[in-house]
Amino acid sequence: MKRDTQWEVVIGLETHAQLQTKSKIFSGSSIAFGAEPNVQACAVDIALPGVLPVLNREAVVCAIKFGLAVGAQIAPRSIFARKNYFYPDLPKGYQISQFEIPVVSGGGLAISVPQGDFLRGVGNAGDGPKGVQSQATEKYVHLTRAHLEEDAGKSLHEDFHGRTGIDLNRAGTPLLEIVTEPDMRSSAEAVAYAKALHALVQWIGICDGNMQEGSFRCDANVSVRPMNQKEFGTRREIKNLNSFRFMQQAIDFEVQWQINEIEEGRAIQQATVLFDPDTGETRSMRSKEDAHDYRYFPDPDLLPLEITADWIAEVKSGMPELPQAMQQRFQTEFGLSSYDAATLTASREMAAYFETALDSAGKENAKPVANWVMGELSARLNKDGLEIAAAPLSAQQLASIVRRIADNTISNKIAKDVFETLWAGDGKDADAVIEAKGWKQITDTGAIEALVDEVIAANQKSVEEYRAGKEKAFNALVGQAMKATRGKANPQQVTDLLKKKLGG
Amino acid sequence: MSDLINSSLRELSAALATRQVSAVELATLFLDRIEKLNPSLNAFVTTDRAKTLAQARTADEKIVGAGGSAISPLCGIPVAHKDIFCTQGWRTSCGSKMLTNFVSPYDAHVVEKLAAAGMVTLGKLNMDEFAMGSSNETSYFGPVKNPWNVSCVPGGSSGGSAAAIAARLTPAATGTDTGGSIRQPAALCGLSGLKPTYGVVSRYGMIAFASSLDQAGPMAKSASDCALLLNAMAGFDTRDSTSLQRPVEDYGRDLEKPLAGLRIGLPQEFFGAGMDADVRAAVDAALAEYRRLGATTLEVRLTNSGLSVPAYYVIAPAEASSNLSRFDGVRYGYRAPEYADLAEMYSRSRAQGFGAEVKRRILIGTYVLSHGYYDAYYLQAQKIRRLIAADFQAAFQQCDVIMGPTSPSVAFAFGAKSADPVQMYLSDIYTISTNLAGLPGMSLPCGFGANNMPVGLQIIGNWFDEARMLNVAHKYQQVTDWHTRMPETLK
Numbered sequence: 005m006k007r008d009t010q011w012e013v014v015i016g017l018e019t020h021a022q023l024q025t026k027s028k029i030f031s032g033s034s035i036a037f038g039a040e041p042n043v044q045a046c047a048v049d050i051a052l053p054g055v056l057p058v059l060n061r062e063a064v065v066c067a068i069k070f071g072l073a074v075g076a077q078i079a080p081r082s083i084f085a086r087k088n089y090f091y092p093d094l095p096k097g098y099q100i101s102q103f104e105i106p107v108v109s110g111g112g113l114a115i116s117v118p119q120g121d122f123l124r125g126v127g128n129a130g131d132g133p134k135g136v137q138s139q140a141t142e143k144y145v146h147l148t149r150a151h152l153e154e155d156a157g158k159s160l161h162e163d164f165h166g167r168t169g170i171d172l173n174r175a176g177t178p179l180l181e182i183v184t185e186p187d188m189r190s191s192a193e194a195v196a197y198a199k200a201l202h203a204l205v206q207w208i209g210i211c212d213g214n215m216q217e218g219s220f221r222c223d224a225n226v227s228v229r230p231m232n233q234k235e236f237g238t239r240r241e242i243k244n245l246n247s248f249r250f251m252q253q254a255i256d257f258e259v260q261w262q263i264n265e266i267e268e269g270r271a272i273q274q275a276t277v278l279f280d281p282d283t284g285e286t287r288s289m290r291s292k293e294d295a296h297d298y299r300y301f302p303d304p305d306l307l308p309l310e311i312t313a314d315w316i317a318e319v320k321s322g323m324p325e326l327p328q329a330m331q332q333r334f335q336t337e338f339g340l341s342s343y344d345a346a347t348l349t350a351s352r353e354m355a356a357y358f359e360t361a362l363d364s365a366g367k368e369n370a371k372p373v374a375n376w377v378m379g380e381l382s383a384r385l386n387k388d389g390l391e392i393a394a395a396p397l398s399a400q401q402l403a404s405i406v407r408r409i410a411d412n413t414i415s416n417k418i419a420k421d422v423f424e425t426l427w428a429g430d431g432k433d434a435d436a437v438i439e440a441k442g443w444k445q446i447t448d449t450g451a452i453e454a455l456v457d458e459v460i461a462a463n464q465k466s467v468e469e470y471r472a473g474k475e476k477a478f479n480a481l482v483g484q485a486m487k488a489t490r491g492k493a494n495p496q497q498v499t500d501l502l503k504k505k506l507g508g
Numbered sequence: 509m510s511d512l513i514n515s516s517l518r519e520l521s522a523a524l525a526t527r528q529v530s531a532v533e534l535a536t537l538f539l540d541r542i543e544k545l546n547p548s549l550n551a552f553v554t555t556d557r558a559k560t561l562a563q564a565r566t567a568d569e570k571i572v573g574a575g576g577s578a579i580s581p582l583c584g585i586p587v588a589h590k591d592i593f594c595t596q597g598w599r600t601s602c603g604s605k606m607l608t609n610f611v612s613p614y615d616a617h618v619v620e621k622l623a624a625a626g627m628v629t630l631g632k633l634n635m636d637e638f639a640m641g642s643s644n645e646t647s648y649f650g651p652v653k654n655p656w657n658v659s660c661v662p663g664g665s666s667g668g669s670a671a672a673i674a675a676r677l678t679p680a681a682t683g684t685d686t687g688g689s690i691r692q693p694a695a696l697c698g699l700s701g702l703k704p705t706y707g708v709v710s711r712y713g714m715i716a717f718a719s720s721l722d723q724a725g726p727m728a729k730s731a732s733d734c735a736l737l738l739n740a741m742a743g744f745d746t747r748d749s750t751s752l753q754r755p756v757e758d759y760g761r762d763l764e765k766p767l768a769g770l771r772i773g774l775p776q777e778f779f780g781a782g783m784d785a786d787v788r789a790a791v792d793a794a795l796a797e798y799r800r801l802g803a804t805t806l807e808v809r810l811t812n813s814g815l816s817v818p819a820y821y822v823i824a825p826a827e828a829s830s831n832l833s834r835f836d837g838v839r840y841g842y843r844a845p846e847y848a849d850l851a852e853m854y855s856r857s858r859a860q861g862f863g864a865e866v867k868r869r870i871l872i873g874t875y876v877l878s879h880g881y882y883d884a885y886y887l888q889a890q891k892i893r894r895l896i897a898a899d900f901q902a903a904f905q906q907c908d909v910i911m912g913p914t915s916p917s918v919a920f921a922f923g924a925k926s927a928d929p930v931q932m933y934l935s936d937i938y939t940i941s942t943n944l945a946g947l948p949g950m951s952l953p954c955g956f957g958a959n960n961m962p963v964g965l966q967i968i969g970n971w972f973d974e975a976r977m978l979n980v981a982h983k984y985q986q987v988t989d990w991h992t993r994m995p996e997t998l999k
Contacts, residue, residue, distance in 0.1 A: 047614055051834040053607065054594045054616055054713040056748050086830050090854055097833020299877035301886060304719035304827055306749050
């Protein structure tokens with residue numbers, strides 16, 4: 005292969021999202037994280053002789069929610085199959101999964117791929133440009149399928165010298181495996197998709213999205229091909245990417261490695277690889293030759309999963325408004341920009357905060373409320389490392405600040421002090437803080453006129469400079485007036501009167 | 509006391525209620541017989557006198573406490589469980605070296621239900637390893653002897669259950685039937701045994717052989733005993749997804765119904781060349797008796813029944829190969845004493861822990877599910893299975909029950925078929941199709957054939973027709989006494 009070949013990257017993702025049910029997918033054991041080994045493993049989970057699986061209805065509800073959220077087909081009848089292989093943390097010697105007929109097929113996710121520093125996510129929106137359109141390209145990633153399956157347990161190699169410990173707490177945890185078409189063409193697109201999916205599964209309440217605890221983990225199938233070639237290249241699968249940063253690093257490394265291999269005349273062999281975050285490299289775990297024959301067949305212990313239209317309708321009626329619909333509504337109903345709408349719908353909690361604040365502040369204040377949520381509030385949350393649901397300042401309190409700015413009771417500058425005061429828990433709402441601190445803006449024309457006269461008298465030097473054409477001197481005079489009132493004077497009135505008096 | 513061993517469950521129930529005998533006395537009677545006779549029969553693999561008598565005392569308290577008021581008719585009656593049923597605190601071996609050290613921490617649904625009815629557990633019964641066999645020769649604990657002739661097999665896989673009842677070591681036993689494992693040993697030992705419609709009895713706690721075929725059922729001397737037992741065993745269980753949610757029924761409600769007008773279908777395919785002459789003679793005589801009772805017989809066709817054995821020996825091993833994967837030496841059961849690594853731990857534990865027939869079926873099952881063979885074997889067998897079920901439904905348009913031999917021959921000698929697996933598999937040729945179709949089937953004694961060995965008559969009903977089948981069997985048992993016979997040597 006010539007060295008000047010232009011390469012196209014092809015990526016498909018498989019994501020395992022742990023479902024937020026109370027109990028396991030086929031038993032009544034709890035799925036809470038962090039328990040002592042094997043205390044959350046009942047007879048069914050440890051696969052005692054004679055035990056049988058019983059499907060958890062709640063896991064199916066999660067799959068239906070997902071199917072609805074991505075516009076997929078929900079199979080009226082899907083089949084659970086056994087995937088047979090031996091491993092010590094797989095108690096039955098097979099995993100119950102879905103093979104030929106998955107519960108969800110088709111559908112997709114619209115993603116927005118930021119240009120440039122795409123890893124600066126919405127979490128940093130507070131520091132970012134407010135209301136400014138970011139550079140992003142839109143793309144639709146098609147989903148192949150999503151199916152229900154059970155997780156395996158864990159093998160613990162470290163704590164046992166020369167032996168392996170088995171913890172079956174995780175065995176039987178419900179998973180939704182979400183598989184995309186090979187639609188992504190860069191690590192940036194892969195990460196954008198993974199982030200959008202991550203946000204969506206949390207939005208619809210089926211997964212807590214905790215990547216450290218393994219609740220959301222991705223495998224990436226990566227291949228490269230010369231630009232404009234129709235056939236896909238041979239793919240390698242990078243397993244268990246548990247952070248967006250690692251995903252990007254792993255794919256970038258893998259792509260470069262594959263290109264180098266081909267350019268040096270070596271063919272890519274299908275393989276499963278692991279990413280080592282310490283070295284930033286991927287390395288082969290097993291080749292195609294070692295691939296298992298899983299001997300899939302329908303699990304005779306479980307009936308086909310039947311999902312009626314009524315059940316789907318029932319689930320649908322309990323679903324929250326989806327982020328994309330909400331973004332549209334924010335734009336048309338409140339006149340927000342698409343950037344603002346996207347930022348405010350980054351999480352269901354943020355959107356809920358915004359809407360609650362808006363209810364209280366009034367629709368006409370949509371833009372200032374949006375700015376406060378994306379700006380001051382997000383920055384403050386970031387600084388304290390808090391989630392929006394834990395904000396010490398309620399949406400109603402934020403709205404009370406915006407209302408008092410709108411009716412000129414306080415200036416923007418004072419508003420920030422009110423915000424800090426309420427954040428610290430000092431006061432019921434903006435009115436109480438303004439009252440207690442005496443921060444009400446001075447708007448009385450007589451009082452402001454007297455103030456302006458005082459400032460002119462005391463600052464003759466600046467007055468002369470202004471009259472001599474120095475615009476800066478005017479600002480100094482405004483500053484003096486504001487300083488004299490500790491910021492409470494209405495700046496517009498001060499400006500107007502000063503100009504009038506100085507004959508400007 | 510000695511006539512108690514031949515009593516029906518109703519008679520035992522009455523004797524217990526009127527305190528002619530206590531549950532402890534009854535249990536002791538059978539425990540003593542087990543102690544005396546089991547060494548030569550090998551029907552029981554585990555007994556525990558203290559546990560049994562403790563249960564009997566509890567039953568006596570219940571009976572006395574009830575003071576003659578309504579109580580389960582089974583309270584205080586002894587029962588023994590095939591060692592495939594998990595029984596809390598008892599070793600549950602499934603006839604395998606793999607589970608010789610496995611003491612179950614929980615009760616199977618069937619065990620739980622019979623215990624709730626007040627039945628007293630006498631012990632655990634020998635069986636073919638993991639229920640794979642038709643002669644009880646595959647048990648790790650050695651073969652069970654047929655009480656009618658100890659040089660002959662008792663049938664399998666519920667051979668321990670059959671031999672124990674035939675020898676009057678227990679009045680009742682549980683069995684399981686995947687391809688004939690209740691009916692064939694019942695036939696070979698001269699008993700009544702019923703495999704219910706798939707889904708009538710929960711499989712929870714019953715060690716799985718072939719999940720889509722396995723079904724537990726009662727084994728006893730008579731059909732009316734089976735009806736009482738089935739009443740206690742059946743019922744919906746949320747722990748088994750294939751358990752059927754149906755109204756509770758009294759399976760004995762129609763026992764006394766006259767048979768006039770009953771249409772008995774006789775499948776041409778069940779009366780062909782494969783059947784021994786002595787079996788044919790006994791079955792023909794039974795059919796004549798039914799005609800005397802007012803039934804009519806007619807010929808029906810089960811065109812695809814010839815495919816049942818090959819289809820079964822694809823489906824059953826396929827499911828078994830997966831079901832038996834959990835026996836890996838990791839969490840419980842046998843683990844090889846020496847191994848170098850994980851792969852060797854698996855291969856040695858399984859090579860040493862499983863017997864030859866189990867390994868053969870795991871290999872067959874693994875093969876038919878393998879990539880590239882699945883469509884040709886497993887899918888094809890499933891299609892045949894549907895055809896077989898459709899044949900039966902067509903037949904039931906013409907008749908109420910189907911009859912024929914349970915087994916093509918009477919009990920054969922040890923070793924006669926054990927070297928040739930296909931010959932062994934063919935001994936279930938008449939029973940397998942009902943499992944493939946999920947239908948209920950039963951066997952009842954209908955005379956004696958060569959060497960004075962018992963012959964079984966098979967009755968196959970449509971789905972959920974257990975009450976009618978028991979009625980059909982019971983009326984026959986009221987005019988015949990085959991079911992009351994016991995081996996002279998054991999009296």
